[in-house]
Amino acid sequence: MIKQMIGIDIGGTTIKLALIDVYGEIHKKWQIPTNITENGRNIPTDIVRSIQQTMLEQNDQQAEIIGIGIGVPGPISPDGQIVVRAVNLGWEDMPLKSAIEKELDIPVVLLNDANAAALGEMWKGAARGKSNLVFVTLGTGVGGGIILNGKVINGVHSSGGEIGHIPIYSQEQRTCGCGNTNCLETFASANGLVKTMQNMMEENQENLSAVDVFTWIEAGDQKAMTALTITVNYLGQAIAGIMNTVDAEEVVIGGGLSGAGDALLIPLKEKIDQFIFPAIRGNYNVSKAQLGNDAGIYGAVYSYLSSNEILTMEETLLR
Amino acid sequence: MIKQMIGIDIGGTTIKLALIDVYGEIHKKWQIPTNITENGRNIPTDIVRSIQQTMLEQNDQQAEIIGIGIGVPGPISPDGQIVVRAVNLGWEDMPLKSAIEKELDIPVVLLNDANAAALGEMWKGAARGKSNLVFVTLGTGVGGGIILNGKVINGVHSSGGEIGHIPIYSQEQRTCGCGNTNCLETFASANGLVKTMQNMMEENQENLSAVDVFTWIEAGDQKAMTALTITVNYLGQAIAGIMNTVDAEEVVIGGGLSGAGDALLIPLKEKIDQFIFPAIRGNYNVSKAQLGNDAGIYGAVYSYLSSNEILTMEETLLR
CATH class of the missing domain: 3.30.420.40 (ATPase, nucleotide binding domain)
Structure with a gap:
């Protein structure tokens, strides 16, 4: 069973998603439009449905999704639970972590999108x-x-x-x-x-x-x-x-x-x-x-990996 | 037996030393002149002798010296072993940590003096x-x-x-x-x-x-x-x-x-x-x-405490 994670980069017009394994290989990459109507309140559900559909399609591949990292265009509360605000999405105090975890029963890590891109460039890009x-x-x-x-x-x-x-x-x-x-x-x-x-x-x-x-x-x-x-x-x-x-x-x-x-x-x-x-x-x-628009999804996944100390184990395999 | 540490702040004219316990109480404070002749090569020996003498004098108090922190006016190598340079002392690549440890058989932590003062103010001063x-x-x-x-x-x-x-x-x-x-x-x-x-x-x-x-x-x-x-x-x-x-x-x-x-x-x-x-x-x-000239000796001791994770145990006692 291959351990995979989902990296997500929420932008003002599209939400990028990818299935990435612990070695940083992208197995599937897709995107959905960002629905910013009603102050973006449907975005969490849109993400959950898109993941559920993809997991059904991928079922035969025997992949296990162990975690989700999400880059968001706004600040995250210091406890990592809440998107404090995301002006482009209409969000104020959005409890995104619990909203996704509740539906999918997969642990979620949130981070700011610029920070996600920085981590992505460190893991797989210019600062490898x-x-x-x-x-x-x-x-x-x-x-x-x-x-x-x-x-x-x-x-x-x-x-x-x-x-x-x-x-x-x-x-x-x-x-x-x-x-x-x-x-x-x-x-x-x-x-x-x-x-x-x-x-x-x-x-x-x-x-x-x-x-x-x-x-x-x-x-x-x-x-x-x-x-x-x-x-x-x-x-x-x-x-x-x-x-x-x-x-x-x-x-x-x-x-x-x-x-x-x-x-x-x-x-x-x-x-x-x-x-x-x-x-x-x-x-x-x-x-x-080096990673262009993919920096965020890589970094979101890396954030999950490092926050759970999975990477220290795997890191030697990556080099 | 009271566990104590020695905090040292090496300046261009004087070296400040203090016996400080894990709660941050100063038990003794003294200073010796900084001998900058011969590119400051005698400074480590001066420090060792001064500590040995003080430990003899303090013997009846049943204090155990568990560690030494030293603030230095210059950069410390990333591995914490060497003072890269200290212009005011005449030092270049001075292996201060091993020089002191070898003589006293007490673990030593080195840090830059401004960083020591910062830690001191965090532990016992303005940023408590x-x-x-x-x-x-x-x-x-x-x-x-x-x-x-x-x-x-x-x-x-x-x-x-x-x-x-x-x-x-x-x-x-x-x-x-x-x-x-x-x-x-x-x-x-x-x-x-x-x-x-x-x-x-x-x-x-x-x-x-x-x-x-x-x-x-x-x-x-x-x-x-x-x-x-x-x-x-x-x-x-x-x-x-x-x-x-x-x-x-x-x-x-x-x-x-x-x-x-x-x-x-x-x-x-x-x-x-x-x-x-x-x-x-x-x-x-x-x-x-708030600590004036004592910030460095407090911070040097704190650096030893935190580098050995002694403080996490003691921290609750401090508040």
């Missing part, structure tokens, strides 16, 4: 074999997950790794979605890069995207290159500050902007090097996330 | 009862210790908690002792405050001290108040960034500048509040360190 990393997603916003000694820093108020909200200095005032001013993500996200570019253009360009900016950079456009430099300066200084605080061995950059590859990563590494503590400089890596 | 804190010392430089879930973040390169070296933004360029430019400590230490004050004065004031600046602040001097505001702005933004990364429950401010009390702590709390993630705001404290 490492146990101390700073994971940064550069998308519409800037998300993050800090892993020290193999464990996610969830924080006392479930706000560990909220590195998109590290304050930065600028003469400009940019209001963040969190209500604060000049959070890192107002400058270093895809939206932040676009805003910086728009500020430098003479004509109002409302439909500008980060992809446009990187296309111009490739074409050697000076203003676009300046916009990238500004973004990289803020991001690099902030990451150096994080590294000088937690002293990890790997910085993993994911999210849409990471698609720019070396155009982003090379100047970013230079900027981090400039400000990182000398004892760390030369002894850490900056790498691009 | 908490297990997640950001400890900041504002002295000649800016030191720090991050404690999460009761454990010090020592880091992969023994640079965890080097928050004095978080880069900050300024038009001015200040070179830090570490070789980088515009580290937090070049602005937020006692020296940084004095430099900011000197920049604003018409006449060259070479012998200015941080105490002078606080005296002028009390007298309502506008320039001195501006210098403090600049210091607090940098420090507050940096601490908010740390808190948004690790999400602790207590910020403890120690070191010489903390002697200014509310004149520093009240505006600092306001500045941190301005930039901290909304879920944390209102749910954390900023407090002044």
Whole structure:
């Protein structure tokens, strides 16, 4: 009987699910739409039904489902029971763990989706074999997950790794979605890069995207290159500050902007090097996330494995 | 037979030692001069002899010394065996743990002095009862210790908690002792405050001290108040960034500048509040360190206790 787990990544439009074994092999991957009507109250039932149906279909394969890990777009209560809130889903204090466990009689572990992606990259992606990393997603916003000694820093108020909200200095005032001013993500996200570019253009360009900016950079456009430099300066200084605080061995950059590859990563590494503590400089890596949209399902499963100390047993088999 | 430990705090001019029991009561406290001649090579022997002499004197008290914790002004190798370097003592790769254990046959735990002070404040000082804190010392430089879930973040390169070296933004360029430019400590230490004050004065004031600046602040001097505001702005933004990364429950401010009390702590709390993630705001404290120069010896002992899991047994007795 193969021991498998279900990794789940709940997003605002789709819910990704996968059957993954303790060695990290994906046996089946599927998705269902996220039903955010009625404040997302049907999501737990949708997940339960989809799993039940899949387990019926997989019955002949003699797989045993030993646990479920779920990545959620919001903070998890420190006891791991409740999704405190998930604005994109309409959730407030959703008791997701008990809701799923009650129906399926399989143990469930909840975690924040950025933390799940960080764990996924550690288990099967860019930070494989490492146990101390700073994971940064550069998308519409800037998300993050800090892993020290193999464990996610969830924080006392479930706000560990909220590195998109590290304050930065600028003469400009940019209001963040969190209500604060000049959070890192107002400058270093895809939206932040676009805003910086728009500020430098003479004509109002409302439909500008980060992809446009990187296309111009490739074409050697000076203003676009300046916009990238500004973004990289803020991001690099902030990451150096994080590294000088937690002293990890790997910085993993994911999210849409990471698609720019070396155009982003090379100047970013230079900027981090400039400000990182000398004892760390030369002894850490900056790498691009490898798992894309699968990072969350891998990490959700890893979270279940490590929380039950199954992995310490299996880990040697994985290497 | 009372179980006791020896807490040691090695500084550049004196070595503080104390006999402390598992409940945190100090039974004897003494100090010896730090002999930094010959690259500090005699320091381990000096410590051993001083302990041997004290144990002889204490013999009639029936105390059993079960362990030694030593706080050192430099990074400790991740395996806890070696002091990687301690510039003030002249040490490079000093095998302090084995040197002491060999002579006394008592187990030794080494840790960085800022981390020791952080643990001390958690065990017996300002953060009593908490297990997640950001400890900041504002002295000649800016030191720090991050404690999460009761454990010090020592880091992969023994640079965890080097928050004095978080880069900050300024038009001015200040070179830090570490070789980088515009580290937090070049602005937020006692020296940084004095430099900011000197920049604003018409006449060259070479012998200015941080105490002078606080005296002028009390007298309502506008320039001195501006210098403090600049210091607090940098420090507050940096601490908010740390808190948004690790999400602790207590910020403890120690070191010489903390002697200014509310004149520093009240505006600092306001500045941190301005930039901290909304879920944390209102749910954390900023407090002044309580143990002064004793923080290190308490923390060194606590480090021994917790590394041997003696404390989990005793902890209930402490509350």
